[in-house]
Amino acid sequence: MSHLISIDEATSARLVTDMDRQGFATLEHALTAEALKDLRAYVERQAAKHNNQYFAYHGYPALADSALATLGKSAEFKALMGHMHRLGCGHDASSDEIFPVLRCVQGGTGRKESNSFHYDATLLTMLIPIYTPHQGKDRGDLILFPNLRKMRTNVLTNIIEKMFFQNKLVRKVICWGIHRNLLKPITLRVVPGNVYFFWGYRSLHANQACDPAFRRATALFHYGDPHTGSLATRWILKLNQYRARKAMANSNTTAS
Numbered sequence: 001m002s003h004l005i006s007i008d009e010a011t012s013a014r015l016v017t018d019m020d021r022q023g024f025a026t027l028e029h030a031l032t033a034e035a036l037k038d039l040r041a042y043v044e045r046q047a048a049k050h051n052n053q054y055f056a057y058h059g060y061p062a063l064a065d066s067a068l069a070t071l072g073k074s075a076e077f078k079a080l081m082g083h084m085h086r087l088g089c090g091h092d093a094s095s096d097e098i099f100p101v102l103r104c105v106q107g108g109t110g111r112k113e114s115n116s117f118h119y120d121a122t123l124l125t126m127l128i129p130i131y132t133p134h135q136g137k138d139r140g141d142l143i144l145f146p147n148l149r150k151m152r153t154n155v156l157t158n159i160i161e162k163m164f165f166q167n168k169l170v171r172k173v174i175c176w177g178i179h180r181n182l183l184k185p186i187t188l189r190v191v192p193g194n195v196y197f198f199w200g201y202r203s204l205h206a207n208q209a210c211d212p213a214f215r216r217a218t219a220l221f222h223y224g225d226p227h228t229g230s231l232a233t234r235w236i237l238k239l240n241q242y243r244a245r246k247a248m249a250n251s252n253t254t255a256s
């Protein structure tokens, strides 16, 4: 599939079952060594433009000419995501657009972007780890409270839930609860070469802190917006992009 990954229908059905039952699905050895090497070279070039501090690229213009953009636009990949969406919630997504993101948590400014628990705006999320810290205690694992909620038909309920969870105080409480073992999320050590799927809209999730000495780069592909075109969705996307720009501006000032 666009030379990056290839998944047949039987496998995609297995992935959906895994997401429903255990909250995430893993496709092992989904990337060839060559494909991973190319993605790393791309991230390396972009990281140099950001003084090796935090950066995130949202959408196609930012990712132009990358293998990630080619994958996100490929008809086969759209068909695969569409199939999984249908299996997961019983109906088609209202748009077959896939929204790509590249996040690179690195350097001192990456910390703030960790433990940032949220629900995605879209139902299905595919995560490609490109770099992960392979030493030390803080390796930027993916933390998931899987399938906590159903699809919301009311966009307002969705916004209220998002506002409740996505603020500094609640973030602190969640981290404290995890630390004290009162909350028991799934902690997934994501391994470059593999690809991961979860119901991003339904699962509260974040990446764990990672050692500032190491780079953690992930590509995310978001599919199936239950509230397509609504003001709220546009607002959430804008807010995410604004946050990413602000974090990047901060890292550039800190680094220079």
Ligand SMILES: O=C(O)CCC(=O)C(=O)O
Pocket (backbone or CB within 6 Å): 101, 103, 120, 127, 142, 205, 206, 207, 218, 220
């Ligand atoms: O980088 C990660 O592990 C997760 C990022 C994420 O959840 C997102 O960008 O929506």
Ligand SMILES: [Fe+2]
Pocket (backbone or CB within 6 Å): 118, 119, 120, 125, 200, 205
């Ligand atoms: Fe997310």
